[in-house]
Each structure stands twice: as C-alpha cells, then as structure tokens.
Amino acid sequence: MATPSSDVASSSAASSVLCPALFITAPGSNHGKTTVTAALARWHRSQGRRVRVFKTGPDFLDPTILERASGNPVYQLDLWMMGVAECRRLLHEAAQQADLILVEGVMGLFDGEPCSADLAELMKIPAVAVVDVAGVAQTLGAIGYGLAHYRPGFPLLGLLGNGVASPRHEEMLRQGMPHGVSYLGSMPRNLQFKLPERHLGLVPAAEVADLDRRIDAAATLIGETELARMPAPVEFIAPEAEAPSLPLPQLLAGQRIAVARDKAFSFIYPGNLDLLRQLGAELVFFSPLRDAVLPAADSVYLPGGYPELHLQELQGNLAMKQALLTHCAAGKPLYAECGGLLYLLESLSDKDGARARMLGVLSGRAVMQRRLQGLGYQSIALPQGTLRCHTFHYSTTVTALAAAYTGERLYDTSAGERVYRVRGVTATYLHAYFASSPEAAAALFLPQPALEAEVEAEPEAPA
DSSP states (O other), X not given: OOXXXXXXXXXXXGGEEEEEEEEEEOSSTTSSHHHHHHHHHHHHXXXXXXXXXXXXXXXXXXXXXXXXXXXXXXXXEOTTTTOHHHHHHHHHHHHTTOSEEEEEOOSSTTOXXXXXXXXXXXXXXXXXXXXXXXXXXXXXXHHHHHHHHSSTTOXXXXXXXXXXXXXXXXXXXXXXXXTTOEEEEEEEXXXXXXXXXXXXXXXXXXXXXXXXXXXXXXXXXXXXXXXXXXXXXXXXXXGGGTSOOOOXXXXXXXXXXXXXXXXXXXXXXXXXXXXXXXXXXXXXXXXXXXXXXXXXXXXXXXXXXXXXXXXXXXXXXXXXXXXXXXXXXXXXXXXXXXXXXXXXXXXXXXXXXXXXXXXXXXXXXXXXXXXXXXXXXXXXXXXXXXXXXXXXXXXXXXXXXXXXXXXXXXXXXXXXXEEEEETTEEEESOEEEGGGOHHHHHHTTSOOOOOOOOOOSSOOOOO
16 A cells, blocks of 8 residues: 655655556557556456556546556546646545556657656656567567667666567567666467457447456466566655645535436546536536436536447437427536537438437537547637647538637647537537636536627538
C-alpha cells in the first residue's frame, strides 16, 4: 500500500505519497500498449494488489478496457486539456489508495505537443516501451537505443517485444539490445488476446463478449516476464504543495442533471462527472436506447458515442424522443457533444447510406463518412471562461444553423468546430474537459440569456 513520504521539506504527510508506478509507451500507435497495460493490471490484480490505471490523452475507448482489467475507474491525463496541477491531483489521490499505478501513453512516446514523454518526465514515472516486432529482429536494439537517447535523461527502463513469432525470433531480438536498455520479455504472436477495433479505435469493453478471457490470457503471459516485477516507488506530490487551490463554488447546487449513458452515448470523462458533483449537481443516468421516461431533471447532458451504430433503436424509441423534445420545448438546458449533437439533428445516415430520423431539436442532417473528418485540440471561449476540448469524428453535418461560438484550434489556423445555441440547447462536435473552466462548464447546464441564431442564408459546409 502506498505510504506518505517524509522526504519533501515543509510538506505534510498527505502532500507527498510514495507508490510504485510504470508508464507504458511505444514507438507509435498500434504496437499493443493497451493490451499490455490491461494484462499488467489484471496480473497484479490477481496477486491481490489494488491497481489504478490512467490513460494519456483524450481517449474514451481504451479506458473501458483498462477499467475492466483493473477493476477500478480509469481517468485521463492530458497536460494541455487538464493542466499539470490536475494531472498531479489525480495521480496523488490514486497513490494514497493504490498498490500500483500504471499509465498508458498515447501514440508514440514523443508524438504530439505535449507528448507522453513530457507527462512521464514531469511526474517522474519510469517508462517501458512496447514494440510490435513483426518483421523486426536485431533492429529492435536500434529502436530501443533511439527511444532511450532521443531525449537525454529520459527514464526508459527497457522494451517488451509484442508479437514474437518463435524462440529463435526472441533470441535475435535479445541479440540486438544495446547496453543500458533492458529486454523485459515478450508477448507471442497470438490472436487470442487481440482487442477488436472499429472506426474510432478499440471496441468498448461492454461490446466484447469474451474480453475477460482475452485479458486473462494476456495476463498469464505477462506474469512470466520481467515486466511483471513491481516497479520502484514514485513520489507523487499534491498540487496544493506547490500552489494551494480554492474550493469550487457551488454553482450547480440544487440542480439535477440527467446524463445519457448507454452503448450509443458512452464517451464521458469520469472527471467531468466528478466536477459536476463537486459544483453541487445531482446526477441521474438514463438510456436513450432503452428508457421510455426521462428522469426528472433541470438539465440534460448528451455525451458522444456511437449513435450511428444504433440508428433504428434511436429512431424507434418514440417515448424517449418525445420526452427530450418536451424538455427542450420548455427551454430547459441541454448540452450535447459530438454523438449527442448528431442525435439532436433531424436525421443521421451511416456510412452505408442507411438513414434514420433523430430528434429534430436542431435543423440539419449528419452523414457518416469513411474517412476521419475532424481531429485535434481546440478551445471554446465562453463568457464564463474558456473550455479546453478535443474533437474526433467521422461524420459531416449540413445545417442552416449559425454558430454562436467557434472553436479555436491549438495547432491550426483553419476554422474550428462550431458551437450551436438554440434556446436552452448547446451542441458541438467538441468534447470539453470541464475542469479546464468550472465556471464555463456550470454555465452549460444553467439557463442562459438568449443567444439565438437559428437560420443563416447559406448552409454549413461539411464539418
């Protein structure tokens, strides 16, 4: 169990906690980071340890797998969307209760600004790189050498070979390893624990019938590697030790928010729900797919997800559609992100052309495309503050609605995603991280002064 550290000067026992931790990274995407992280979490859990797992970056899918593997909620860590202090807070809280912390990186170790390496260095978490070694032998050593020395002083412990074909293959991998970079074992080339994917990434845990069998199979193999040894303790410092924070104002005290949560609407940051509760809100959950009644609520949250995979169920649930229409007709607040936006439009078509009627709260239609249509960090400047967000979608929309606000891209000068405001409804492709501006987040669920702009002369170009 994690223990308070007494090594930090002028700090209380609670402000610094020691806990073993490991950062799982790779040279790029699709090397098997999630499979290895899930396997490690399940193996240590099977040894009776309490494991907390975090996912780097704005990812909704990998965390569902990692939560199933570890048995504990999985939160995102994102230096830009959340900030260093929020990342420190989440890790510090986890370290007070966990026996082991695992952090899965995003893309390649040095990809992006900020990148996985930045997070690992800031939090002083030693890293292990998972490398898909299909078609690779001694050259694995060059990959390891490059990862270890690209940034001087980076704490890379070693490599794990994923997809090893035979004992001879593994022998050649070991032969190429340079001095100072450890070979920590391997995972064989075996489809029994491969995780299924679709257009936005991994298939969510709830949709993989034999997921536990796959994770258990991978965990058994990981348990035989050097990677399964407990890593050294890391000191996790509370952000209050560097800059004391003020308590959050109870901006949503007395407010009841109905949150959509099912297979069609599952892209929800746990940190967002935590923040709404910390602001004083009571949360209730409902399913647009199954439920006929909307819970009594002051406002509604429609997160992103896969509405395009459930067209007929959404179209056919007339009772829920009417309940949401009644809510909106009364002028009550509703906030929708990405998939939630698609559900609010008049129709949604999948990539094969199948079309279904949606709510019609917003004028316009959406069509799924076969290629990615939007990706990257953006921010929304609202009167109450600026929300930091991310967008990732395969659909395009055609609508005559004017934008009340427009997202500002972090790394691109082109126009950002539109934010629509129609009576109490706010809808956008952007996924916001609420803690980036609690005041702005609270405002999404409270009645606001009219900011209407329903029809423009020209329809929106595909977004």
